[in-house]
Structures are given as structure tokens and as C-alpha cells.
Amino acid sequence: MSETVASNLAAPRSGLPGLVDDWSVDKQTYHVPWGKAMMWIFLVSDTFIFSCFLVGYMTVRMTTAEPWPLPTDVFALSLFGSDPIPLILIAIMTFILITSSGTMALAVNYGYRRDKRMTAILMMVTAALGASFVGMQAFEWTKLISEGVRPWENPWGAPQFGSVFFMVTGFHGLHVTGGVIYLSIVAWKVSKGHYDKKGYEIVEITGLYWHFVDLVWVFIFAFFYLW
């Protein structure tokens, strides 16, 4: 196919013009399947959503006149009759979610080796870890609700605490839930051999989404639970 455009060939340029040339070559800008490019663009867009949520959270935390409840007290849990341990549940949840990123990365690797069985298994493990994260989140919500936390009020101080908590963790939880469903569908299709001809990029694309959800959690964890 190089003959058709052969009349246009010239030596590549360097520096900034070369950069522009690289980005503006014909056919495609990035040497990746379109699905992967599309996922990246979506994730950047989604980053803006979570950034807006977090900026909103920081703003109301500054504007509210009432004291902000102490996360170490609110998110403490007693295990087996011990004294309440601060942030123990959230530590476990974070650990699980980060671990699921690891299994996801392994799944991508096995996918490119075209090992259908291992890929599907690892993706299902990832989905199971994600589901257990959502389960623990449901437990955490139930506990806080039973203690009187509502979106419009809570027993310890600024009502915005509950508002932000339910909104941000809820929105992230929806992302995780969506990811679990997405992972399960792709894993099922992988096991059926659906991608033998098309290639296994889809596993990596799913992985991109999953890693993104995990990364967002790290920020939510840092800004909401540790601050």
C-alpha cells in the first residue's frame, strides 16, 4: 500500500514539527485498536467527573460552619469484641481492590498468550474481588445508616459529611458494580472463544477500566478517609 502514497514520501523531521507529524499521520493517530483509544478517552472524561466530585467535597467541607466528623472515629469497627479499630474495614476493602488490579493484570497477560482458560478464571477472580468490595461497602453503608448517618444529617457534625459520603462512595460503587458486570460478560465470552479471531485486546480494555476504578478509589480513600 505504500505505492499509492509514495509520491508523498520525505525524510522524517525532528523536534516539535516531528512530534506533530507523528501525531498527525494518516489512518490513525495511536497505533492501538480503536476500542482501546475510545476507552482511554472515556476514562479521561470520567476523571473529570470524579475530580468535580472531589472538588465539590473539598469546597463544602470548607464552607460548612459545623465541625467535620473525625473519620478515625466514624470508620472504626470492633472485630471479635476488640476495641474499635480505626479504618480497619476500609483498609481491608482497599487491599481487596488493589489485589483485584493484580489479578486483572495477570488476566491481560494470559489473554495475550491466548490462554482462554486462565484468562477467564483470572477475570472471574477479579470480578469476585470487586463484588466482595461492593458487598463490604454495602455493609459499611448499613452500619452507618444504623448509627444515624443520613445524606441530610448525622449525629457528629456537618451534614455534608453524610451527603458527600453517600454520593461519592455510591458513585464509585456504581462504577465497581458496572465493572463487575462488564468483567463477567467479557470473561464468559473469552471462555466461549469469542475473541479467538478478533484478538484479545478486549481483555486489556476491560483491564484499563478496572485499573481506573481502583485508582479512583485510592484518591477517594486518601481525600475522604485519611483527611
Next chain:
Amino acid sequence: MAYVPLADQDHELHDPHTFITKYVWSQDHKVIAIQYGGTAIFVGLVALFLSAMMRLQLGFPDTFTLIDPSSYYQAVTMHGMIMVVYLLTALFLGGFGNYLIPLMCGTRDMVFPFLNMLSFWVYLLSVIILLSSFFVTGGPTGAGWTLYPPQTITPGTPGHDTGILLMLISLGVFIIAFTMGGLNYVTTVLQARARGLTMMRLPLSVWGILVATILGLFAFPALLVSAIMMTFDLTLGTSFFMPAIMAAGEQLDYNGGSPILFQHLFWFFGHPEVYIVALPAFGLVSDVLSTHARKNIFGYRMMVWAIIAIGGLSFIVWAHHMYVSGMNPYFGFFFATTTLIIAVPTAMKVYNWVLTLWEGDIRLNTPMLFAIGFVFTFIHGGLTGLFLGNVVIDLPLSDTYFVVAHFHMVMGVSPVLVLFASLYHWYPKITGRMMDETLGKLHFWCTFLGTYAIYLPMHYLGFLGVPRRYYAMGSTDFIPESAQALNANITIAAIFVAVAQVLFFINVFWSLRNGKPSGNNPWGATTLEWQTPETPPKHGNWGPEMPVVHRWAYDYSVPGYHQDFIPQNVPGDFGVSEDHDHDTEMKSPQDAQ
């Protein structure tokens, strides 16, 4: 792992057989574009009707009793929101984006046709939700299109119970629709261009739509988040945007929220939104001007970089909408500076359009008239923007008719003129028939002169200090009798322009059957969409052979060639063809291997 770029693949296209899959649940970008366009124009007419209601009230406050103060506010709100989001955004990106991107990029369809189809149906849902708010108790929201809390939510604002909720839900649904479409537009432009079609050979239409879509993908999240938070304030009683507040003599159950936060989030969306509407207009008008002036666009690369620069800058100017909001006064300095910097790439574009016309072989047909009309209205609207971008001048002019005149000139009339230019220009490709020139020119002169009759006097009203969003002025010392006379004149002009749009619709429907058959390339244009084997293009656009691009989009009047345009897919070197230096000689790494 090796894979084949889209341009080199044999596309597996879904093959529609039944009427339903061909025209209703269609995945063909051209059908989706027409669906998007038709829906957008329909809601646009609703918004036009609302503006006529408002104008009748303002011009003849004692004669007509069509609307009361509440429905006046509702009309203001719905007119603004529909025009900006549901008409202009949807028509430029969903309509023209969908139609032109695959054709101009030389692909058979969008990369993800199913998602594209879903985008339209979700958009339709958002329109239905929005329009349904006219029929609920309390009517649609009357909070103004900016939906500023706390008054959006407090009792006393029209539609504070159900109308606002439907508005917020509709916006959320619209954003989902836009995201699905937008991902397709950006990915298609970046990843699926024809062989030989480098980014720096793309028509400016595609550049404008591409950058506008990227802006949309980054700006709409802020609106989504503010809509979600406001929905919670409204339904759950949270206090994100609501401070402790008294309304109608009662202490409401809110405290500690930040109304300014909403304004920041809203305008972080709202300002890029201006350019989401303007950038596609810039692109489309460049192509129309160049084609009908039979001349290459002046300074193509400068035009591309200006689009990118405007897109980038548009994210750091938002608080110039908030000089009177009570934010930190030092912000004003920063935002006024960035705002004025944006004037530089914008002015560059205007100079380039004018220089494109310079010594061109200008054909003053209907699309060209609308395109030149745009240059006029855009310069006028842009110049008043310099007034409002400066803090000290903005403070007295804020919330007067000067602002109304400014934004209607710059982002109301100007994009609409481009829409008409584009509709007249691409109608032959969409339908295979030409539109009637006489009717078209009549439509242009009525619209163009009429809009000046409407908006020029408004600047004067603004300098007098006449406030906007008032149902009636009453008798006030600083508003002279003459201002009221002016208001009546504006109303007459507005009704005239609104009625004149009938000419356009008559033309569209009449030409559908009776128009002169256009052939494939009636304007003698170079870009790929005019080089399809059939007009209107069949499903899959290109027949068996995919197009290969050999030149940039603007080879008009090249000396030594037998006609005054060289289509992009014609091979060969014809002496002094391309004006931009190096891109012509570019190759792709894949081809070199």
C-alpha cells in the same frame, strides 16, 4: 500483537434489510445524523416560539396577556437551555458531526455504530423528558438557564418542585447521550481516517467538530456533577449548594452549602460550552467560505492551531461569567487576562476568513451569503465580548440587555447563520437535490438584516441600564420612554425574523421533491464527502473501493489543472498546489515499513 488499522480493514458492516433497521433503529451515521438534526430543529422551533412569547410581552407589555411573570421566567429558562444544549450542541455535533465525520474522513461509518445509534435514542429521551416538564404541575423550571441555586430550589421560583427535577434529569440523560456520541466522533477522527489523510489534511470542519467534542467530553462532567448534587439538594435535602436560608418568611432546612460552588461547576461547563457550539461553526464556515470563494483557506495551519488554542484556553476563562458573584476579587484579574488572550486566536481566525475572500472568485450563492453574514455578526458579537471580559466595564453592564445582545450575537445568531450556511451547502449531498436559490437568498436577507434590527438596539438598552430577565420595565426614572419604543421595534423585528424562517422550511420540503438534481459534486468542492460514488451516499458510503487521499482539503484554483478544484482523492502533483509547507510530503510509519 499485530492488528490492522481500520483504514486497511474490510469492514464488516451490519446489513440492514427491513425498513425499521434502515430508517428507525438505524446504525448508519447518515440516518442518525438526520434523526439528530430533525429532533434538534424541532426543539429549536419550540424555543423560537418561546422567544416570540417573551418578545411580545416585552414589546407590548400592556397589549398582550399571553404570559404572566411566572411563565415569562419559564420561557426564559427553557429558551436558553434548549437553544444552547438541545439545539446547537445536538445539531452541530450530533447532526453535522455524525454526517460529516465519516464522509470527510473517508470511512464507511463511525467506529462503533451501535453506540452511535444508542446516542441518538438517549438524546431523544432527554428531549422528551425536557418537554414533558411543560405538562407537569407547576410547569417547567423558571430559574434562568444557568439554574443558579438557591433560588432554583426555593419556593416561589416557578417549577421549583417538579420542573427543575425534570430539567436536571434531562440534562443528565443528555450528557450520557453526548458522551456516547462524542466518544465515537473523537475515536473515528483519530483512529479511522482514510489512507493518506493525515490530521493536517483534514478539512477544518472535522477539526472544529473534533476539538469541540473533546471540550464536551471534558466539560459536560462538571454539569453532570452539579446536576447530581442539585438533585440531591432538591430531593434528599442535602446542602451542597444551599446555605442556611430564609424563604417566604420561613427558615429552610439547609445549611453550610456553597452557591458559588455551583456557579464554578456550571461555568466550568458553561464556558467551554460556548466553544462547543462555536468551534464546529468555525470549522464548517471555513469550508463553506473556501469552497464558494474558489480559494484555499488562508493560513490552514494557523486555523488548526487557533482551534486547538481556543479549545485549551476555554477551560481557564470560566469565572469571567462570575465577576459579580462575590468570588475573590483577585480572580477577576486572572480571568480577565485569560479571556482577553482568547481574543488573539479568535481574531486570527477572523482575519483568515477575510483573507480567504480576498481576491477570491466569490460566488454569492445562499450558503456563501450566510457564511459571510456569519463573519459580520461574529465580529460584532466578539467586539462586545471585549467589553464584558474586562472586570470594570463588566460590572455596570452585567445583567443588562448589553449582555443579552452580546451573547445572542456571538453564540446565538453567529452559529445559527453557520447552521443555515451548512444546511444550504450540504443539503444537496444529503438529499441529492439543490435548494431553491431565490427563496434561500430571501431567507438570508430577512434573517441577516432582521437580526441586526433585533440586537443592535439592545446594546443601547444595555448602556441605558435596562436590566435583563424583567417581565416588564414599569415606570423607572432611568429608563426613558424612547427605550420602550425601541423595545416595541425590537419585538416587531423579532417576530418578522421568526416568521421568515418559514421560508427555510418551505424551501427544505419543496426542494426535497422539486429541487434540481444536484449530481455528486454541485459546488465543485474538494473534500471527500463530495466524491462519493452516489448522492446521497449509500450505506457504507464508498462502494467497493475505499478512497485514498493525496492532498489537503483546499486545492482550489490551482494553476495548470483543468478545473478550478482538485478533489482530495485525485493523485498527482500539479505544480504549486499546497500552500502549507511540509504535510504534503508526510508519510505514515506503517507505510514506510
